[in-house]
Amino acid sequence: MAIIDRTGAEVLIPEEKSREILQSVPESSIAMRLMRRLPNMSSKTRSIPVLGSLPMAYFVDGDTGFKKTTSMAWENVRLYAEEIACIVPIPENVLDDSEYDIWANVKPRIDEGIGAAWDKAVFFGENKPANFPAGIVNGAIAAGNYLLHVNGASLYQELLGENGLAALIEEDGYVPSAYVGAIKMRSMLRGAVDNNGLPIFGRAAYRDGVQGKGSYELDGAEAMFPKSEIMDPEEVLLLGGEWNQAVWAIRTDISTKLLTEAVIQDPSTKEIVYNLAQQDMVALRVTFRAGWALPNPINRVNPTAETRYPFAVLRPSSLTAIESAQYSVTAPAKNGTPQATHDGGTGYTAAIAWSPADGTFGASKVYTATVTLTAADGYAFANNFSAADIVGLPATTGDGHTAQTVNVVNNGDTVVITVKYVATGA
Numbered sequence: 001m002a003i004i005d006r007t008g009a010e011v012l013i014p015e016e017k018s019r020e021i022l023q024s025v026p027e028s029s030i031a032m033r034l035m036r037r038l039p040n041m042s043s044k045t046r047s048i049p050v051l052g053s054l055p056m057a058y059f060v061d062g063d064t065g066f067k068k069t070t071s072m073a074w075e076n077v078r079l080y081a082e083e084i085a086c087i088v089p090i091p092e093n094v095l096d097d098s099e100y101d102i103w104a105n106v107k108p109r110i111d112e113g114i115g116a117a118w119d120k121a122v123f124f125g126e127n128k129p130a131n132f133p134a135g136i137v138n139g140a141i142a143a144g145n146y147l148l149h150v151n152g153a154s155l156y157q158e159l160l161g162e163n164g165l166a167a168l169i170e171e172d173g174y175v176p177s178a179y180v181g182a183i184k185m186r187s188m189l190r191g192a193v194d195n196n197g198l199p200i201f202g203r204a205a206y207r208d209g210v211q212g213k214g215s216y217e218l219d220g221a222e223a224m225f226p227k228s229e230i231m232d233p234e235e236v237l238l239l240g241g242e243w244n245q246a247v248w249a250i251r252t253d254i255s256t257k258l259l260t261e262a263v264i265q266d267p268s269t270k271e272i273v274y275n276l277a278q279q280d281m282v283a284l285r286v287t288f289r290a291g292w293a294l295p296n297p298i299n300r301v302n303p304t305a306e307t308r309y310p311f312a313v314l315r316p317s318s319l320t321a322i323e324s325a326q327y328s329v330t331a332p333a334k335n336g337t338p339q340a341t342h343d344g345g346t347g348y349t350a351a352i353a354w355s356p357a358d359g360t361f362g363a364s365k366v367y368t369a370t371v372t373l374t375a376a377d378g379y380a381f382a383n384n385f386s387a388a389d390i391v392g393l394p395a396t397t398g399d400g401h402t403a404q405t406v407n408v409v410n411n412g413d414t415v416v417i418t419v420k421y422v423a424t425g426a
């Protein structure tokens with residue numbers, strides 16, 4: 001049962017066809033098109049020095065003060081070249097009887113297969129080699145860079161609002177350069193309108209001074225929607241980030257071979273599926289080796305490695321958005337009894353606490369009420385939910401105002417309203 005080895009193989013695929021694979025695979029992969037490509041690797045591994053700590057500068061105390069020292073440090077991030085491969089067996093009779101170019105029909109599908117395998121590994125860590133990173137989506141979720149899409153919420157606010165998807169990336173010191181979404185996201189963008197019923201998201205007629213095909217844009221960054229199974233809308237609706245922070249490189253020994261005297265085994269059972277020589281078959285084997293990494297160097301916007309990440313994800317959910325709420329608290333008055341409960345509303349419950357926790361309001365004393373609104377099952381507060389969406393908050397200025405400060409914090413599942421009232425009467 002002889003096989004064709006590396007040195008004895010007869011390479012029947014023309015060299016120019018082999019080069020076409022190198023050129024077309026990156027076009028078939030969304031990740032490769034967006035990530036920054038490094039020079040080809042000359043061995044299995046490559047080290048990239050990444051900034052790990054930043055130098056600090058200090059003011060000098062007076063004319064003769066001592067100047068302080070500082071330092072920088074670098075860490076190594078490694079790229080590992082791993083192999084993607086496939087074998088396409090074809091009976092020789094099929095080749096003999098074919099009236100068209102088999103290679104021309106097989107090659108694009110191979111390109112797509114390699115690109116899809118790469119994207120699944122890079123985006124989600126699916127079937128990834130042990131040396132590859134966990135995946136961009138997994139890394140974003142681990143860093144807390146994700147939002148849940150809430151039914152009925154403003155899609156514009158979820159993506160581009162103050163607390164939206166783009167803001168998660170920017171708060172880590174990066175600027176979104178492109179987005180990759182599930183096909184379902186296209187219709188969601190088309191259906192997003194402003195208060196006048198006009199579409200919020202348009203298409204770019206020009207890109208880099210050249211008339212384009214009307215691609216989708218989010219705040220000037222291209223939004224891409226691969227027509228494949230790569231982006232599962234049940235897992236991720238949209239992935240955005242500063243893509244040049246992720247790097248990849250090709251290993252040089254990429255090959256195509258036409259096997260004529262080999263056997264092909266089932267990887268699980270090790271049983272022989274095809275014996276090419278005995279069954280008058282040939283098989284086209286294509287191998288592709290490449291590696292990728294996400295260095296994520298330290299920056300001054302977010303120096304914390306655990307929460308700093310150049311990507312963020314919008315994830316699907318079955319939640320319904322809470323767009324408004326009611327604040328109903330009786331202001332403190334001397335000798336009065338602090339309000340013990342607070343009514344909830346559609347989709348949320350409410351609780352109230354006082355500081356100081358006196359049984360009766362004292363004289364000339366400042367009290368703070370903290371009202372916590374908690375979303376019920378199946379609900380979540382909209383990402384842009386703020387004080388403007390709460391009815392009944394006390395005034396902090398003007399005649400008869402009852403509060404010194406009002407603060408509202410939206411945590412998604414909860415909204416915390418903190419009201420510091422003016423002092424009670426003497």
